[in-house]
Amino acid sequence: MFLSKENIDIKLIEVSGQVFRISDDSNGGFVAVHKENVLRTKETESGYELDCSKEDFDSIWADYFDMKTDYEGLIKAIDPADKFLTESAKAGRGIRILNQDPWEATLCFIISQNNNIPRITGSVNKICERFGKKLEEGIYSIPTPEVLAGLSGKEALSGLGLGYRDEYIYEFCKNYDVYAFLEEVKKLPYEEAMKELMKVKGIGKKVANCICLYGLHMVNACPIDVWVKRIIDEEYGGKQPSWMSCSAAGIYQQYAFYYKRNNK
DNA sequence: GTCCAGGGTAAGC
């Protein structure tokens, strides 16, 4: 089906640092993997040609791409006196906060700590290839927590570039009923969800905020990493701007993160 | 060789 390019830009979403399961394909399009679904898209002038039916789009991908949220309205609500956020939203218009699978977001953002985006993507691809389910030629799902819990030890995760994070992943899968745990956390208000997530060894404040934002779609969650710290220091004189604690903080954070990392 | 990357833990104060 055809998806009109109204406040959605898959290229920007791909490079915005929120997801590690969208990639370029060999002929100018994109491949997105969500749970065990694969979506191939080709960009045209006015939108995207998607290789799925309207029924599949409505039941699977519309929620994934967060089509119900009014991003245009959020951009209009930005204080015009805030030059940095205004510029960020202008540059990042089309970015949306995906509804990733909660376990996918948890795994990817545990890997993300003290790491960089190309390396994170590499590790995620490798762990999918080694332990995930083959969906198509060269495309694998995120491995289930059960599969990882069934390994003989964290040593079975070596060679994936995980570094010291291998233990965090293995122990979490071993000690928790991961899906049930994340479902319960999703029902909690933000502050309590953060508290529960941070009880897990390897999940601190920043990673917990990423799980809340990208996996549980709590868009008030505002992950503060080295780039957002830089934004606070260099763009706001060291004082955290009020939008970082508003009800859509995570969405504005995404525009700002993208702009700071790519354009400045 | 050093520095950095979407940080967190544990130990020390």
Next chain:
DNA sequence: GCTTACCATGGA
């Protein structure tokens, strides 16, 4: 509560 050493890895 707040600092600090240390953690594994590859690219710049």
